[in-house]
Amino acid sequence: MTLTIRALMGACALGALATAASAETNITVATVNNGDMVRMQSYMDDFYAQHPDIKVEWVTLEENILRQRVTQDIATNGGQFDVMTIGNYEVPIWGERDWLVPLDDLSDAYDVDDLLPAIRGALSVDGTLYAAPFYGESAMVMYRTDLAEKAGVTIPENPTWTQIKDAAAKMTDKDAGIYGICLRGKPGWGENMAFISAMANSYGARWFDMDWRPEFDTDPWKATLTDYLDLMENYGPPGASSNGFNENLSLFQQGKCGMWIDATVAASFLTDPEESQVADNVGYAVFPNKEGVDNHGNWLWSWNLAIPKSSEKQEAAKAFVEWATSKEYTMLVADKEGWRAAPPGTRQSLYDNQEYLEAAPFAQLTIDTISTATPEKPSVQDVPYVGAQFVSIPEFQGIGTAVGQVFSAALAGQMDADQALSSAQSLTEREMRKAGYEK
Amino acid sequence: MARAVSKPRKLVFTLVAWIIGLAIFFPILWIFILSFKSEGNAIAAPFHVLTSAFTLESYHTVFERSNYLRYFMNSVILSVGSTLLGLIIAVPAAWAMAFVPGRHTKDVLLWMLSTKMLPPVGVLVPIYLIFRDMGLLDSRIGLVFVLTMINLPIIIWMLYTYFREIPGEILEAARMDGAGLKEEVLYVLTPMAIPGIASTVLLNIILAWNEAFWTLNLTAAKAAPLTQFIASYSSPEGLFYAKLSAASIMAIAPILIMGWFSQKQLVRGLTFGAVK
Numbered sequence: 001m002t003l004t005i006r007a008l009m010g011a012c013a014l015g016a017l018a019t020a021a022s023a024e025t026n027i028t029v030a031t032v033n034n035g036d037m038v039r040m041q042s043y044m045d046d047f048y049a050q051h052p053d054i055k056v057e058w059v060t061l062e063e064n065i066l067r068q069r070v071t072q073d074i075a076t077n078g079g080q081f082d083v084m085t086i087g088n089y090e091v092p093i094w095g096e097r098d099w100l101v102p103l104d105d106l107s108d109a110y111d112v113d114d115l116l117p118a119i120r121g122a123l124s125v126d127g128t129l130y131a132a133p134f135y136g137e138s139a140m141v142m143y144r145t146d147l148a149e150k151a152g153v154t155i156p157e158n159p160t161w162t163q164i165k166d167a168a169a170k171m172t173d174k175d176a177g178i179y180g181i182c183l184r185g186k187p188g189w190g191e192n193m194a195f196i197s198a199m200a201n202s203y204g205a206r207w208f209d210m211d212w213r214p215e216f217d218t219d220p221w222k223a224t225l226t227d228y229l230d231l232m233e234n235y236g237p238p239g240a241s242s243n244g245f246n247e248n249l250s251l252f253q254q255g256k257c258g259m260w261i262d263a264t265v266a267a268s269f270l271t272d273p274e275e276s277q278v279a280d281n282v283g284y285a286v287f288p289n290k291e292g293v294d295n296h297g298n299w300l301w302s303w304n305l306a307i308p309k310s311s312e313k314q315e316a317a318k319a320f321v322e323w324a325t326s327k328e329y330t331m332l333v334a335d336k337e338g339w340r341a342a343p344p345g346t347r348q349s350l351y352d353n354q355e356y357l358e359a360a361p362f363a364q365l366t367i368d369t370i371s372t373a374t375p376e377k378p379s380v381q382d383v384p385y386v387g388a389q390f391v392s393i394p395e396f397q398g399i400g401t402a403v404g405q406v407f408s409a410a411l412a413g414q415m416d417a418d419q420a421l422s423s424a425q426s427l428t429e430r431e432m433r434k435a436g437y438e439k
Numbered sequence: 440m441a442r443a444v445s446k447p448r449k450l451v452f453t454l455v456a457w458i459i460g461l462a463i464f465f466p467i468l469w470i471f472i473l474s475f476k477s478e479g480n481a482i483a484a485p486f487h488v489l490t491s492a493f494t495l496e497s498y499h500t501v502f503e504r505s506n507y508l509r510y511f512m513n514s515v516i517l518s519v520g521s522t523l524l525g526l527i528i529a530v531p532a533a534w535a536m537a538f539v540p541g542r543h544t545k546d547v548l549l550w551m552l553s554t555k556m557l558p559p560v561g562v563l564v565p566i567y568l569i570f571r572d573m574g575l576l577d578s579r580i581g582l583v584f585v586l587t588m589i590n591l592p593i594i595i596w597m598l599y600t601y602f603r604e605i606p607g608e609i610l611e612a613a614r615m616d617g618a619g620l621k622e623e624v625l626y627v628l629t630p631m632a633i634p635g636i637a638s639t640v641l642l643n644i645i646l647a648w649n650e651a652f653w654t655l656n657l658t659a660a661k662a663a664p665l666t667q668f669i670a671s672y673s674s675p676e677g678l679f680y681a682k683l684s685a686a687s688i689m690a691i692a693p694i695l696i697m698g699w700f701s702q703k704q705l706v707r708g709l710t711f712g713a714v715k
């Protein structure tokens with residue numbers, strides 16, 4: 001064989017290789033660092049087996065950095081990410097602006113009707129789904145059954161705030177380092193304001209009236225904040241104004257909290273014997289309400305996968321989103337790690353599964369609280385916005401965090417409830433006027 | 440001649456210096472200890488943290504979950520690349536300002552420094568858009584360029600102060616001996632300024648290595664350095680302290696080791712020209 005022919009053959013082989021390589025589609029997935037998402041990354045072999053032509057690159061970031069990063073990319077049409085992990089706060093805002101690819105042509109096998117109606121509703125704009133939920137959560141009371149028994153209190157399935165206060169008083173034993181109640185105090189719209197907004201909902205308060213006027217100067221808000229501060233000052237742990245989800249989780253796991261009212265997803269951490277010293281003594285109850293107000297806080301949060309319009313690989317991205325949020329994926333997790341680890345709160349079929357209900361004692365309450373959450377009507381009063389423990393308007397991140405700082409300062413003892421409320425009222429009024437909401 | 444210091448006074452000073460030194464170093468030490476603990480033990484009370492068992496679990500998990508080598512290589516390329524590019528621009532600039540100052544040299548120096556006074560987030564959107572249009576998002580070339588630009592004022596200022604300490608007469612003598620501009624800068628000026636250049640290089644590598652605004656905002660999957668590696672281990676929901684500590688130690692270890700070995704050079708360079 002002459003050298004020329006050899007060289008030509010070599011070139012052809014190289015060319016063929018190059019074509020094969022270019023047939024592979026690389027997609028970039030931006031995601032948060034939490035247990036469920038990290039777990040997914042270790043199951044990618046299953047996805048590659050089904051889609052050998054797609055390769056996934058992960059960008060895992062801390063929640064706040066991720067939020068800033070993806071918002072900046074989608075608002076500038078940057079096209080850096082093909083799949084974004086976003087919350088149900090962003091989905092309606094971005095969907096409405098036509099920034100996201102509508103997910104209206106998912107396959108039959110995906111069974112979109114299996115998605116929980118509350119979650120599906122929160123991710124849709126005018127009936128069109130804009131993101132697929134990966135896991136969902138509501139909020140509930142988690143309490144130490146042994147401490148309750150010792151203190152001689154029974155926490156009913158549907159407690160009122162008065163009963164919670166009473167239980168907190170009886171369970172508190174500061175000398176033994178046990179605090180009756182742990183709640184979020186760290187400032188931030190997704191930190192203390194998630195909890196306080198839900199608590200306000202359960203007191204009959206609302207963020208804005210129908211003319212977008214903030215309502216911090218009304219009685220329900222005053223009652224909410226006064227009771228919150230009262231609970232924390234008398235029965236809460238020291239330094240609570242810097243406690244967020246993680247700090248409270250750690251306190252509870254170490255046996256220092258009698259009760260903790262927070263996201264349902266916490267239950268799986270609290271009952272994990274490897275991490276928690278109190279795994280066998282955790283009881284659950286519905287998020288409390290104030291006597292006479294038929295509202296359990298309406299906390300609803302989900303982490304979802306969405307495809308930005310700027311992505312140039314939308315088909316491959318859609319294949320990934322379908323796989324990651326499918327029933328088969330749930331089965332895969334259950335198979336490998338047991339039912340307790342299945343991503344909760346998105347599909348009815350999971351809660352129809354007896355094996356799951358047996359493995360996860362908190363499952364029934366989780367589904368009940370998620371199903372009864374109504375983000376379109378978070379308060380007993382009429383509201384002009386959608387959103388449960390937040391208000392789904394772009395300005396809320398800024399306003400929510402500023403109000404959160406004021407309330408956190410009140411918790412730290414720098415001002416009283418009245419001062420905090422009037423400060424929150426004036427700053428929210430100012431921001432809403434600037435944003436052009438005032439009629 | 441050294442000033443005579445009484446013994447008790449010396450003891451007090453030494454003690455205070457040690458306390459301050461330890462206080463500054465303590466967070467790194469604590470991160471180091473936490474990185475060898477299990478997640479459960481890492482959040483326990485300090486005494487329990489110290490007495491509980493050591494484990495390599497976190498390092499193992501971090502290695503398994505992330506492609507450390509890729510982040511590390513990106514960090515090396517970005518910090519070394521931006522420093523070299525910066526030097527190529529800064530050496531001639533500092534030479535000109537130190538030895539042939541014009542009427543506006545002082546103003547130019549101050550103007551350069553003024554670019555450091557703007558919060559970077561103020562120009563984030565324009566730069567993001569420029570990068571998008573030029574296809575530079577998530578590319579190492581783009582980041583090397585940005586890191587060079589943000590550190591350039593510091594490099595020029597440092598080199599300028601070092602160069603000014605070198606007597607102009609020596610350069611003059613070289614010129615008299617027939618050295619051209621190239622020879623003058625390369626064979627006379629540069630060797631004399633080596634300590635200054637070395638400390639500038641080291642400082643700039645450290646600054647570029649730790650830069651966490653642009654490197655987080657302009658990268659996604661391909662060009663992300665160790666700053667993103669750290670950011671991927673923090674979380675508002677869930678336990679992560681031990682893994683985050685392990686990731687932090689892995690991210691700072693290379694630069695710490697480099698700094699340790701070159702500290703003599705660094706101190707010499709930073710105090711260069713302090714005594715005439």
